[in-house]
Amino acid sequence: MATLMKVELAKEVAKKANVSQEVAKTVIDATIESIKEHIAADDKITLKEFGRFEKRHRAEKSITNILDGGKQTLPAYDVLGFKSVVRF
Numbered sequence: 001m002a003t004l005m006k007v008e009l010a011k012e013v014a015k016k017a018n019v020s021q022e023v024a025k026t027v028i029d030a031t032i033e034s035i036k037e038h039i040a041a042d043d044k045i046t047l048k049e050f051g052r053f054e055k056r057h058r059a060e061k062s063i064t065n066i067l068d069g070g071k072q073t074l075p076a077y078d079v080l081g082f083k084s085v086v087r088f
Contacts, residue, residue: 039080049085056081 006028014024035053038045045053060076 051082051084051086054081054083055079 006025010021010025010028013019013028014021017024035045039053039055042055047053055078058077058079061074063072063074064070065072
């Protein structure tokens with residue numbers, strides 16, 4: 001299994017869309033930025049035949065430090081969630 005970096009993705013998109021690699025990278029960057037902005041605004045983004053992006057909230061929780069056994073509180077935070085509709 002390989003990890004595809006943005007540069008390689010831009011090369012593939014450029015080839016498939018018959019555009020320059022620079023244009024493909026600009027489109028990928030704009031797409032990622034738009035997704036971030038909408039998720040920050042609590043919007044859900046659904047891409048038909050791909051999946052759904054959404055903000056997911058993780059509640060505050062108490063954890064134990066394994067080094068000294070002390071209790072700590074992990075504050076609440078939000079994460080980016082993705083649910084794929086594609087089966088592999």
